[in-house]
Amino acid sequence: MPISTTRTGDGIVVVTADYPPVNALPSAAWFTLAETVLAAGDDPQTRVVILAAQGRGFNAGVDIKEMQSTEGFEALIGANQGCAAAFSAVYDCAVPVIAAVHGFCVGGGIGLVGNADVIVAAEGTVFGLPEVDRGALGAATHLARLVPAHLMRALYFTARNITAEELERFGSVYRVVPQQDLLDAALEVAGEIAAKDTRVIRAAKAAINNIDPVDVKKSYLLEQRYTYELNLAGVADEHRDAFVEKGAR
Incomplete structure (x- = not known):
């Protein structure tokens, strides 16, 4: 199963994603991920959700090849709405969500981990937003939750990556461990939270969301407006076509 759950x-x-070769999720998968995370949190037996992935890396964002092989704007709209749904699901999940990240976490992956409650990462994992190189925008809202404001701008404009070790120094990544220990480390943190009174933890999750200084859902929706403008202008297609052509060589 591309999106699977174990309890x-x-x-x-x-909740584990498995979309070889790089976990670039097609539009429908973002909605499935959203539904799975929300359903897990709505189950009164659930105390913590861990978001993980199989394969080479945690998440490579949207499936650009799907977008470029689809006529019209259906795939683009689906990807944007699907990402918004998945990011919101992580944020709105009634229990804490721990992201267990390895390899790479780029594009839409930043939206997932930026809205997670705790991030545990494997050594050498890289995080980044290549959006400007793809003629798109988005997830600056979530990158801003991981790094200081000026660093966010530098990373966003240059499309450069930042490592898990650097993010640990900022405090946004909670622990960095060898990759073979990643799931065990996430389970250890999850177990500590799960041992608490889930009624209190669920209230705490709601309370923390309600005191957030930025409405992450509205902020991301505003970013998407500029993405749609770039698409209507034809700029985004130029960059996505170049990306697909380069990958085909």
Whole structure:
């Protein structure tokens, strides 16, 4: 199953994405991921959700090849709406969400981890937004939750990556561990949270969301407006075609 779930005996649900070769999710998968995360949180037996992935990396964003092989704007709209749904699901999940990240976390992956409650990463994992190189915008809202404002701008404009070790120094990544220990580390943190009174933890998740200084959903929607403008102008297609052509060589 491309999106699968496993449950431990202490109320921890692991949601795993597996879309070879790089976990670039097609439009429908973003909606499936959103539904799966929300359903896990709505289950009163769930105390914590872990978001993980199989393969070379955690998430490579949207499937650009799908977008460029589809006539009209259906795939573009689906990808944008699907990403918004998945990012919101992580944020709105009734219980804490721990992102267990390895390899790379780029594009839409930043939206997922930026809205997660805790991030545990494998050594050497890189995080980044290549959006400007793809003629698109988005997830600056979420990158801003990981790094200081001026660094966010520098990373956004240059499309450069930042490592898990650097993010750990900023405090946005909670732990960095060898890749073979990643799931165990995430389960350890999840177990500590799961041992608390889930009624209190669920209230705490709602309370923390309600005191956030930025409405992440509205902020991301505003970013998407500029993405649509670039698409209507034809700029985004130029960059996506170049990306697909380069990958085909």
